[in-house]
Every structure is written in structure tokens, then in C-alpha cells.
Amino acid sequence: MFRRLPNPSVLGFRFNASTFHRTMTSRAVLHASQLVTLSGPKRPRVGKELSALRIIRHGGMLIRDGKIDRVGPSDEIEKNVGDAEVVDAGRRVVMPGFVDAHTHLVFSGNRLDDFERRARGETYEQIAKAGGGIWSTVEKTRAASELDLLVRAKQHATWFLRCGTTTVEAKSGYGLTVEDELKLLRVMRQLKEEVRLEIVPTFLGAHAVPRELSPDEYLEVVITEMLPRVTAEKLAEFCDVFCERGYFNIDQSRKILSAAKKVGLSLRGHVDQLTNFGGAKLMAEMGATTADHLEQTDEQGIVALKKANVQPVLLPGSVYALGSSRYPRAREMIEAGLAVVLATDFNPGSSPTPSMPMVLSLACAQMKMSPAKAITASTVNAAYSLNRGDKIGSLEPGKLANFAIFDCEDYRELAYWFGIPQTHSVYVRGDCVWNISTGR
Ligand code: NIG
Ligand code: FE
Numbered sequence: 001m002f003r004r005l006p007n008p009s010v011l012g013f014r015f016n017a018s019t020f021h022r023t024m025t026s027r028a029v030l031h032a033s034q035l036v037t038l039s040g041p042k043r044p045r046v047g048k049e050l051s052a053l054r055i056i057r058h059g060g061m062l063i064r065d066g067k068i069d070r071v072g073p074s075d076e077i078e079k080n081v082g083d084a085e086v087v088d089a090g091r092r093v094v095m096p097g098f099v100d101a102h103t104h105l106v107f108s109g110n111r112l113d114d115f116e117r118r119a120r121g122e123t124y125e126q127i128a129k130a131g132g133g134i135w136s137t138v139e140k141t142r143a144a145s146e147l148d149l150l151v152r153a154k155q156h157a158t159w160f161l162r163c164g165t166t167t168v169e170a171k172s173g174y175g176l177t178v179e180d181e182l183k184l185l186r187v188m189r190q191l192k193e194e195v196r197l198e199i200v201p202t203f204l205g206a207h208a209v210p211r212e213l214s215p216d217e218y219l220e221v222v223i224t225e226m227l228p229r230v231t232a233e234k235l236a237e238f239c240d241v242f243c244e245r246g247y248f249n250i251d252q253s254r255k256i257l258s259a260a261k262k263v264g265l266s267l268r269g270h271v272d273q274l275t276n277f278g279g280a281k282l283m284a285e286m287g288a289t290t291a292d293h294l295e296q297t298d299e300q301g302i303v304a305l306k307k308a309n310v311q312p313v314l315l316p317g318s319v320y321a322l323g324s325s326r327y328p329r330a331r332e333m334i335e336a337g338l339a340v341v342l343a344t345d346f347n348p349g350s351s352p353t354p355s356m357p358m359v360l361s362l363a364c365a366q367m368k369m370s371p372a373k374a375i376t377a378s379t380v381n382a383a384y385s386l387n388r389g390d391k392i393g394s395l396e397p398g399k400l401a402n403f404a405i406f407d408c409e410d411y412r413e414l415a416y417w418f419g420i421p422q423t424h425s426v427y428v429r430g431d432c433v434w435n436i437s438t439g440r
Pocket of ligand 1: 104134137366
């Protein structure tokens with residue numbers, strides 16, 4: 001059946017992507033119960049397009065040099081196998097690897113105390129004031145060496161792969177000094193070399209105001225010291241800001257985002273998470289690529305996002321883990337024509353999950369998105385939100401062979417069975433990087 005391939009170990013710390021040796025240049029995936037291609041227009045999907053998964057039943061796929069060469073019915077692909085290594089999908093679902101467009105991948109420690117406090121009924125803001133929250137992770141992250149952080153981040157990378165995620169966006173933001181923010185971004189750069197998970201780095205220096213500085217003093221550091229270093233060392237593609245009461249107000253956020261735009265970074269933002277703060281409108285005004293969270297965004301905010309073509313990134317994992325029931329208004333956003341994205345918001349505080357299948361379940365059960373829309377939002381739309389829509393997010397000839405095989409026959413099962421891992425195996429650029437029989 002499934003011919004096992006030599007697997008790189010992302011937990012074995014000797015593994016280095018550059019030394020990974022490729023045994024095959026061609027591979028044929030046969031006998032998928034559903035090959036979920038998501039083929040379609042070369043842009044993020046909106047409206048009815050969100051439901052068009054373009055499934056090939058009993059499908060197959062040919063891969064050459066890490067890229068998809070051909071997709072089609074399995075028996076047709078089989079005729080063209082030649083000397084390709086055959087991967088028998090065994091009547092399972094094959095789909096693009098998830099693209100998780102919002103994570104805080106690199107940090108030290110955990111927030112178990114916050115978790116217990118929330119279970120006692122305290123809110124995110126109360127816990128932050130009482131010494132928990134982002135600041136407590138900043139203290140632990142500052143104290144950690146680059147190597148400590150790298151070892152830990154490798155563990156996180158393995159978690160993502162085993163959930164079927166092949167690309168993540170990763171934010172800094174737990175350093176909050178010039179050197180510590182650069183340290184986090186350098187860890188991401190090193191991580192890229194050592195694991196097969198694809199990583200898109202975002203500078204989030206403006207995640208919180210450090211205790212030692214006033215908001216305006218810190219703003220100055222972010223703009224005049226951090227941004228120039230980040231861009232000189234080419235450490236990030238995006239700049240993000242936590243625009244919220246008690247963090248960065250509209251004016252401060254605008255200053256940071258404008259400065260980032262000037263030095264060539266694309267923009268993302270944590271907006272309207274805890275209060276309807278006007279963040280969505282700011283992201284529209286700034287021409288941002290994404291506006292993330294949006295739990296409190298009103299209709300006017302949605303209209304502004306549409307006018308400016310900003311993609312909303314919805315993070316139901318953080319709503320769930322914070323014990324709130326205020327999920328973002330996904331259906332209204334879809335009706336307004338927005339190219340919705342779903343992501344985990346993986347972080348130690350508000351969303352300690354790397355699992356996109358869990359996010360699919362929340363999107364369907366709590367935000368009333370159909371499973372098909374949720375899959376589009378977490379693959380091809382997410383890829384466009386990372387400026388990688390031409391390379392990943394769907395199974396189409398020419399794109400990277402980043403895909404996952406799930407141990408189910410129908411893609412809807414991914415959102416339906418929750419709390420049970422269904423990943424069978426995961427491939428990046430045509431290479432098997434995780435499979436269930438070896439656990440790596
Ligand atoms: O996306 N909202 C701000 N940042 C994170 C939380 C980070 C943390 O609590 O450590 C979020 O929810
Ligand atoms: Fe976040």
C-alpha cells in the first residue's frame with residue numbers, strides 16, 4: 001500500500017533541510033477518495049467561489065521536482081506513472097497543506113497560570129493587569145537564548161506539520177527590545193533552514209508596550225531603531241501591530257504601519273479583538289493585506305475592508321480559548337464579498353493550538369461557515385494573504401507539491417470529527433515530512 005519514504009526528523013535536532021537528500025524526483029499520488037484541488041481563478045476566492053473546491057473523485061496527481069505536474073482521475077495518472085515513486089492514498093482525502101496565516105510561533109514558557117485564572121472566570125485584560133498576559137511571555141522569551149528558542153520552535157513546527165499545515169506565517173512580538181525582537185526573527189530564519197515547514201516572517205514589535213518605556217518612547221524605538229534593522233537584515237515580509245485599548249491606539253498604530261509601508265513591508269494588524277476600536281477602518285485606510293481578529297468589528301468596518309480589498313483573517317481558536325462567545329461575523333463578511341481567511345493564532349496565551357482542523361470545526365459550528373468555505377479560507381485564500389497565491393494553497397500544475405493526506409473519505413469529516421487527529425501523512429515540495437506510522 002503506502003510505500004514509506006525516508007523521513008526527515010524535525011524533532012531530531014540534527015536534521016537540516018539543506019542536507020535532506022531527495023530519493024526521488026518524481027512521485028505519483030494515486031487512489032485519493034477525493035483530490036481536493038481548489039483550482040480556480042488566480043486570486044483569492046469570494047462569494048460562491050468559496051464553496052468551489054473542485055474535487056476530483058478517485059483522483060491522482062503527478063509530481064516532478066517538488067512541483068505538481070498534473071492532476072486528474074487516478075487511473076489516468078496511473079497510465080503516466082513511468083518511473084515515479086507511487087504513493088497510494090488508499091481512498092483517503094488528499095488536499096493542499098493548510099496555510100496558517102496568523103501564528104506566534106516563537107516564544108518561551110507557557111501560560112498555564114493564565115489558563116487556570118480564566119477557568120476561574122477572570123478576563124484576558126484582568127489577567128494581563130495581574131501580571132500574566134503577553135508581558136509574562138515577554139519576560140520568559142527575553143531570558144531564553146536563541147538556541148533555546150530554536151529548539152522549542154522546532155517542536156512547534158512539528159506540531160503544525162502533524163496537523164496537516166505546510167506553511168505558517170510567524171510573528172515576533174515577545175521580545176520588545178531591539179535585540180530581543182531581532183533575536184526572534186533570526187530564530188525564524190534559522191528555523192526555515194532546519195525544518196520543512198514553510199515560514200513567512202512578520203515583525204510585530206508593536207505587540208505591547210514594554211514596562212520600561214512609555215508608549216511614545218517605545219513607538220520611537222519601533223520606528224527608528226527596530227524597523228530599519230529588520231529591513232536591513234531582510235528579516236520580515238510583513239509588519240503587524242496590536243491596535244487595541246491598552247496596547248497601541250489608532251494614531252500610534254497608523255504611525256507604525258506608515259513607517260513600515262515606507263520601508264517596503266506589507267501590512268497586517270490585530271484589530272477590533274477586544275473592543276470595536278476602529279482598527280478595521282485603519283487597516284483599510286493603510287491598504288493593509290489583512291485585518292486579523294475582527295471579533296468586535298461592525299458593519300461599517302466590514303464595508304471599509306471590502307472597499308480597500310483587505311482580507312479578514314478570522315481566529316476562532318482565540319475566541320474559544322478565551323472563553324468568549326463573540327465570534328467574528330464571518331457570514332456577513334462573506335456576503336459583503338470579502339476573501340475570508342481562517343488561521344489558528346497559535347500562541348501561549350489566547351490560542352494554544354496549532355490545529356487547523358480544530359479551527360475548521362469552530363468555523364463551522366460557531367461561525368456557521370460551511371466546511372467547503374472553511375477549507376478555501378484556510379488554504380488558497382490564506383496563501384494569497386501571504387502573497388504566495390501563485391505558489392501554494394491549491395493542487396494545480398506548477399504549484400509546489402505541498403499537500404496532506406487525511407485518514408477520511410470525505411473532506412467534511414475534517415471539520416466534523418473534532419478532537420481526533422486525522423492526518424495520515426504530509427508532503428512539502430513532494431517530500432514526505434510527516435507520517436502517521438513513524439510519527440515524524
Ligand atoms: O493574537 N492579541 C494579541 N496577541 C495575541 C495574544 C498573544 C498573547 O496573549 O500572548 C492574539 O490573541
Ligand atoms: Fe495573534
